[in-house]
Amino acid sequence: MGDFNLTVILDAIRRTAGGLSRVELAQIVGLSPQTISNISRRLLDQNLIVEAGKEGSGPGKPRTILRLNPGGMYALGVHLDPAVTTFVVLDLVGSVVRHSRIKTPGGNDPSAVITTIAAEIDQLVADSGVDRSRIAGLGVAAPGPIDLDNGTVVDPPLLPGWDRVELREALAAATGYSVLVDKDVTSAAVAETWAGGPSGAGSFIFMYMGTGIGCGIVLNDEVVRGTSGNAGEIGHIIVDPDGPPCDCGLRGCVKSSCIPQVLVAEAEAAGILDGSRAGNSAAEVQQSFSRLCALADGGDERAAAILDNSAVLVARAVSVVTNTLDVERVVFGGPFWSGLAERYLERIPPLLDANSDVRLIHPVEVVGTGVGEDVGAIGAASLVLEHTLAPRAQRLLLES
Ligand SMILES: [Zn+2]
Numbered sequence: 001m002g003d004f005n006l007t008v009i010l011d012a013i014r015r016t017a018g019g020l021s022r023v024e025l026a027q028i029v030g031l032s033p034q035t036i037s038n039i040s041r042r043l044l045d046q047n048l049i050v051e052a053g054k055e056g057s058g059p060g061k062p063r064t065i066l067r068l069n070p071g072g073m074y075a076l077g078v079h080l081d082p083a084v085t086t087f088v089v090l091d092l093v094g095s096v097v098r099h100s101r102i103k104t105p106g107g108n109d110p111s112a113v114i115t116t117i118a119a120e121i122d123q124l125v126a127d128s129g130v131d132r133s134r135i136a137g138l139g140v141a142a143p144g145p146i147d148l149d150n151g152t153v154v155d156p157p158l159l160p161g162w163d164r165v166e167l168r169e170a171l172a173a174a175t176g177y178s179v180l181v182d183k184d185v186t187s188a189a190v191a192e193t194w195a196g197g198p199s200g201a202g203s204f205i206f207m208y209m210g211t212g213i214g215c216g217i218v219l220n221d222e223v224v225r226g227t228s229g230n231a232g233e234i235g236h237i238i239v240d241p242d243g244p245p246c247d248c249g250l251r252g253c254v255k256s257s258c259i260p261q262v263l264v265a266e267a268e269a270a271g272i273l274d275g276s277r278a279g280n281s282a283a284e285v286q287q288s289f290s291r292l293c294a295l296a297d298g299g300d301e302r303a304a305a306i307l308d309n310s311a312v313l314v315a316r317a318v319s320v321v322t323n324t325l326d327v328e329r330v331v332f333g334g335p336f337w338s339g340l341a342e343r344y345l346e347r348i349p350p351l352l353d354a355n356s357d358v359r360l361i362h363p364v365e366v367v368g369t370g371v372g373e374d375v376g377a378i379g380a381a382s383l384v385l386e387h388t389l390a391p392r393a394q395r396l397l398l399e400s
Pocket of ligand 1: 235248249253256
């Protein structure tokens with residue numbers, strides 16, 4: 001009875017909202033009733049699951065339903081974003097127990113930022129009242145590119161001074177928790193699988209609307225990270241052949257034509273937004289972008305035209321990815337999503353459908369994240385749950 005079977009059973013229970021009886025579990029995972037019974041006992045002893053009443057009214061004995069115990073385990077998540085750093089404590093069913101946000105300290109001293117993050121984590125855990133011994137670890141979502149093997153952040157845009165910072169080791173030393181680091185877009189996809197409900201199942205891409213635009217990829221319920229953990233970099237997909245020049249030497253890439261910073265600059269050049277911003281920091285771009293969205297929603301046609309055009313461009317990039325991967329769903333989210341949601345959810349589905357090579361076979365659904373604004377931090381904490389609890393082919397190979 002290896003740990004693989006244990007995680008398979010936990011995984012089956014967590015994927016069924018109402019819980020499962022032992023008999024149903026045996027049918028779903030294909031293990032013997034005796035094995036199911038033994039593992040259930042272990043999980044009950046570890047407080048990871050609870051017996052949640054009996055079900056069944058027909059002939060025969062009513063069945064005891066097994067459910068995850070929300071308080072059986074907790075995970076911490078941090079989303080390091082150039083503008084705002086978000087913190088969450090997540091319980092075993094993926095619910096947020098406590099969250100907080102701080103303005104990401106500026107300057108170019110990563111060690112000062114790490115000290116601030118560690119202090120905030122201590123405060124958050126104290127405020128949550130969660131027993132430290134029940135915390136499985138700390139997940140960190142960081143802007144890419146990252147070095148997944150070494151838990152290193154490698155020179156991300158808008159975080160000056162973050163040139164090969166060993167974030168995983170530094171935070172482990174500062175907090176005493178075991179630490180996992182993943183790219184923010186991938187963390188967002190992980191969050192969707194753990195806490196997003198029906199939109200987090202099957203095969204989908206998570207379109208992360210942040211300082212840049214990237215996507216997290218989930219195929220058949222498995223998160224795809226690529227060789228080095230940097231899958232999903234779609235910034236150089238060309239969406240407008242006559243568009244603005246990109247740092248790659250070509251024109252009209254996603255990152256040169258429809259990221260927030262570019263849209264804000266466009267609105268400033270056209271006199272729609274006041275161009276007297278104090279600086280070009282992530283926080284200042286975010287403020288200006290919110291103003292642009294508010295103007296468009298308030299009926300400013302020129303502001304609306306900029307955002308509507310960005311929806312067309314983003315849809316082109318998304319269709320390249322959805323056609324390549326044959327996914328069933330596109331989930332949008334990230335710090336810049338809320339201002340775009342209504343507009344994008346109206347405009348992007350027909351554009352995507354028109355470009356879909358599989359539209360006669362299946363639709364490609366477009367939805368906003370079921371997880372909300374803290375998706376990066378929730379994803380980071382979900383990484384810990386996933387690492388601790390989810391069955392993986394890799395684990396099976398190691399243990400067989
Ligand atoms: Zn480019």
